[in-house]
Amino acid sequence: MSQVNRINGGLIDRSKVLNFSFNGRNMQGHPGDTLVSALLANGQTLVGRSFKYHRPRGILTAGSEEPNALVHLRSGAHQEPNTRATVTELFDGLTATSQNHRGSLEHDLMAITDFASPFLSAGFYYKTFMWPKAFWEKVYEPAIRKSAGLGRLSMKDDPDRYDKGFLHCDLLVIGAGAAGLSAALTAARSGARVILADEDFTPGGRLNSETLSVENMAGQDWARMTVAELASMPNVRLMTRTTVYGAYDHGTYGALERCTDHLATSDGKPRQVLWRIYSKRTVLAAGATERPIAFGNNDRPGIMMAGAVRTYVNRYGVAPGRDVAVFTNNDDGWRTAADLVARGVNVTTIIDSRDAPAVMNIAGVRHIRATAVMDTVGRKGLKSVTLTSGQVVPCDCLAVSGGWNPNVHLTCHQRGRPEWRDDICAFVPGGPLPVGMAVAGAANGSMTLGAALAEGHAQATAQLDALGVKAKGDAPTAEDEPRACAAFWHVKESTKRAWVDQQNDVTVKDIKLANHEGFRSVELLKRYTTMGMATDQGKTSNIAGLAILAEASGKTIPEVGTTIFRPPYTPVPLGALAGRCRGEDFRPYRLTPSHKWAEENGATFVEVGNWLRAQWFARPGEKGWRDSVDREALQTRQSVGICDVTTLGKIDVQGKDAAEFLNKVYANAFLKLPVGKVRYGLMLREDGICYDDGTTARMAENHFVMTTTTANAVLVFRRLEFARQCLWPGLDVHLISTTDGWAQFAVAGPNSRSLLRKVIDEDHDISNEAFPFMGCGEVTVCGGMPARLFRISFSGELAFEIAVPARYGNSMMDVLMEAGQEFDAVPYGTEALGVMRIEKGHAAGNELNGQTTALNLGLGGMVSKKKDCIGQTLSQRPEMNRDDAIRLVGFRPVDRARKLIAGSHFITHGDDATMSNDQGWMTSVAFSPSLDHSIGLGFIKRGHERMGEIVRAVSPVHDTEMDVEIVSAHFIDPEGERLRA
Amino acid sequence: MRYSAFKVFMQGLTGNKGWKPVWREPEPKPEYDIIIIGAGGHGLSTAYYLAKEFGLTNIAVLEKGWLGSGNIGRNTTIIRSNYMLPGNEPFYEFSLKLWEDLEQDFNYNAMVSQRSILNLFHSDAQRDAFVRRGNAMFLAGADAELADEAQLRRELPFLDFDNARFPVKGGLYQRRGGTVRHDAVAWGYARGADSRGVDIIQNCEVTGIDVENGAVRGVQTSRGAIRARKVAMCVAGSSGRVAAMAGMRLPIESHVLQAFVSEGLKPVLPGVITFGAGHFYVSQSDKGGLVFGGDIDGYNSYAQRGNLPVVEDVAEGGMAIMPMIGRARLLRSWGGIMDMSMDGSPFIDKTHIDGLYFNGGWCYGGFKATPASGYCYAHLLARDVPHPTATEMRLDRFKRGHLIDEKGQGNQPNLH
Amino acid sequence: MIINHPLLGPRDAAEFIYLGDASLIDRPGWEDPDADEKFYEYGYLRDNPAGAHQELWYHEQGDRSWLVVTRNTLSHEITNVELARDVAKSRGRDR
């Protein structure tokens, strides 16, 4: 069997054959086909199963509103669930499988749920599955979850690439149907920068599906000609396969371009591009969506929207059936019959719910007026329909038209609320539209072709006018076709279930039950019945649903109103929304200047924010990281170690008032810091909590170099700019970051001075007398290279930090190591750095965690009461200064062989381990190779008064606890003699 | 009407014609003992517990829109008690325990599903903080479990372990955490309160709060004046607007939080997973949708909608941690308005006006608090003393310097 | 959102960092007799209006200027954008 339903005509290229498969069955189609048009051509009308009742389902529409024809597209890691086959462009080698069935599509074992439907009414699950209590997670829910859901993810990493981009234009035209083409043409000819976006692969909208004429030529031809003209203009960007899915603030739109979805492979290129379009003005010409009528068993394969039937015949050259009947409440449905007959497809009957004469005379077609379809026969394919008159009409395709709903979605993404228009029985855009948006054509309720073309032109003209551009040209013209419509939502005579939301299996009865039970707001209705919450977001169901609710609750449709339309217009893959930002490209890497050296010398790296820092440098023979870290820390304390500390934030602070400025942003005094000196600075937030710390050096009278912690570099800069611009704009002070500009190395240990003497040019005296602890200055190294030297120490040893321009950083590491050879200098990483800072009791991120005060940290004395500074006043609030406040102290295990655990909580001996007895927690732990046991820092209530006390350190998440002794946080050289040596 | 499997079966046999309305639609009376402003989750649960636990039923719950239209109807449905600080953790654990018995208690299946919640960590410092937190949870009687990378590789093989910018080093589980069908919580509480005599009055907007001599006397509404000696604000998201009617300025900003759901998919996620190196958390609903979210947009807003940068940021986090979701599609996004407080923690307190009570400042953590918030607020309203688990949730704590700042971000609401 | 920077023209709000109410410019004096109360109100209480809101945005990925943006919190419409430095000066802030 091949393409049994293919007929003449349409916009397909019969000269090429495309092979594809559906559920393993090989079929053929042509370029220009969608998967559905090709399936129909091959006689495949059963395509999927519904969500709840697993009803056999076919094809309802020919567009992105499709609720039924959803498939798994492609296979393996490329498998894409819930793909609308109606808009899937056919390509050679396409494979698709149906979803949501156990067993085959034809014989779905889950179809049993359909027979249990009396017990599965709207919201039934809220009323049962409560007993026994433990059964929900174990029995009921797993069963529900398994049968729910639709398509299946492959569980494999998405193998495709995605990209994003930014576009700017004067006028964005959304939709390339009659109104959109008319608007775009008007704007383009006027010279404005235009973007015309359409979700389809062939622009033209309904023009491609109809037999109407524009400018005295076939609509299809006019569309093709217009598109060609637009494509040739440099000021126009024509974007096909592009869905504008969301209207965001101030003229920003989200759009998804499907670049390779119509190809067999992406070939290394991005599969899709997510565009952010910045438009000055927008014309929304998104068209309209035809809506079904609810009647008994209206969900059978073969029952289709009347407009879709025209699309398959006129655009794709496919007859959706052999014997077609039409059921309509409006004039438009009649054109389906006329077009089919013109193509030689047998149309037997037009059933019009209106008691009105024939809209047109169509030879050989019977007109039954004031009648409706009440029921249908044919579980896996339509066989006949039964009318309210009792008459049975045999047919294998029923074309249904319940009228058209303007696609108002994007008009509502901000504050717009649609307004009801009785004359077209539909909601049209209302309320405040997104800024800069105008609506044209069917989307605005201008349902005829002539009106759509005219309105596209008029709206574009008005939008250009607002931009100060004079529009050129006249509107294209066309005849206005008959479009009269009479509201008709569901067939009351139907006793069988009548579907409103086909995908989620919501029926007229469900809506009536929800109303009866009190779920009378349309939002409650939606939530209770799940109407409109399926993958089609209710494009074909919502309006009928709320009309039925209105009827049931005795309200008018506008009183009931719509639910809120939310982005996206059609679903957007998460891969596209993420773009390139996944895997290693999730965020940029920042590398230290000596990164290459570290790589070559055995470093293991660790993420510190976006930085990669050397964590330790393994040497051959070392069995684990502890070996390396212990060696690095010991050797630094015994001789000299070198560590790249470039990641610390560096801010150049200059200006006549720089000192005064620093005095305001630091808790301690900076006004009188002498030139050539460094001072430790403590920064508070305005709420009095410690924020950041670092050293600031006075390089010259009006020039300071501030350092911040690595984590807070950007945040501190931001706050300083706030202080400078918003709090004290009268100060002459200027800030610029130099973090990346200087490669800075800590050179620490008793031999650090000796080492540096070999590197620093001889004319700079770095003796203890000339360059004492907390000294700083500009020096030169290696024969005249400018450098900065700071005598500061994080390790507690005699130590310096030396900075050279970053481009010399890698070389500087080499030089320092070479110069250090005679001292057995070691490079050390962040772990050894951490060990040494814990040995010295210095607070770092685990202690400066945004919850602790200077008092908690034992730095209360640093907060000057004699001056104003950020945080000073609020730091004095009573509960932040309680006598029993937590204090930072040191801890060691009573059994020295045990390892302390960071995150343990402290409990006083004799107390139960409960939250009310919680005394504090261990913040940081390390193994001290110098002391040969585990040491820790932590906060404990009144810690400074409890030296020597033994408390319990409990860690229930490790199911362990141990006794620890409270000790001074300064484990090594508490007098600080070494660093002053 | 009591719900049960038997009732569903019998109704099914008789065409589902015998179901009763779940709640009445009463006209407001001129006076009540207590008026609760806001028929969201917290307001309805407050009414329910007032009626059920404290025997007070002459109560009106006034709702501007439809019941459950606040953040109870637009959240990501997560329940958990993985807090750390003494002012918070006992309260959230109390809430989790109420969740565990809720369905039997109010005879409504809200699908409380203790599928576990997992917070991933990516650095040693994060691990230390999670150990501290997990231990605090134990001290408060909650459960916590530290998982290492090897365990997570076994349990969640689809996470990006091998190509990640911020490799997963482990995670903190709370196995008792999970999800709940959020709307059903509102409906269950509403049904339970209504059946005990509470008047839930929808489409009734409070337009003014009547205060005489420092004491509350009632409220003005779009359906006329209603008198009461006790008025309880319970309108998180709109707290600023309602409190302004009583002349109050609050330590709260209103911010928009977006949330997202994908198309329905066959089960892929066992529980709730939170990425520790970006803004992304996700669970999967019983219908199959991936329900996910991230950070707030970050600017003051009452608009119930957000912008693209956050949508993209959340998707980036998702793809970074589980690149298998690339071909799943975002179906729908929405925004809710959050009462972002100055330390990230809520308030259940009296106000300076006699008889006027305040419940708000839930940031984006209000859903999980629904039962305990209602219970504790009911306790305060009925007895005029705070419930023992909510003693710290006071409005004056900032003046005193008592901060309940789990994240350590200070007095900048959009960072909590 | 788009913020129309007074010097640079329209820029995506993604380039900016949001702080909060522009009343944060009005930092109280530390020696005021009721400084405790004033700092508490400055630090913690907000008008949080549903409507026009003057607020601080920092152009971090731009010219590093702090801006005072007047924006409607219901519609997100922006009606005015000023350099915060100018606003601060006009409110009497100096050094």
Place this chain on the structure above:
Amino acid sequence: MPEFSLVSTPPLSGTDLTFGDSRVTSPADLAIVSFALPLGGESAAKTAIKSAYGVAVPDVGKSVVAKDEQARLVRLSVDQGFVIFTHDTPDAERVVAAAIKGKAYTTDQTDVWCALEISGPSCRRALERICPIDLHPDAFAVGDAARTTMEHLGTLIIRTDEHTFLLLSASSSAGSFLHAVETSFQNVM
């Protein structure tokens, strides 16, 4: 003669990539010095800069080439700008400070940044993928400059010619920056 010597290894040095009609290169020896206009001393600083470079300090968001074509002045904000010029020794700050007679606060920014010059007709199509700024010549003319963010990286973009852009980004993330630019070209080729 000193015992040790330092070798310069600037990030991206030697980058030279071709994508169809376009090229991505890393300019050699590009020196960058920031100047800040002192509060109250703005006009003196501007006068000094004008006399040093023969051109007035441009408006914010603009750049201008010095009269002798040896430097480009970029105005980044109300009180700050860059002097960008070719200079191969690490004393650029002193050179600029001397030229403007110390009338503005100067800071060496050479090593803070890495630079890519991208030129050719396809540039805009590639930049469209990462750059939020409208680069249409009507909106971003030759000489225009903007600081923005590209793929999470702060970037300064300057249009130096119709189809030529100079991009500066933080030197520590140079590798990720090049990767972002390269990927953009690959994706549009």
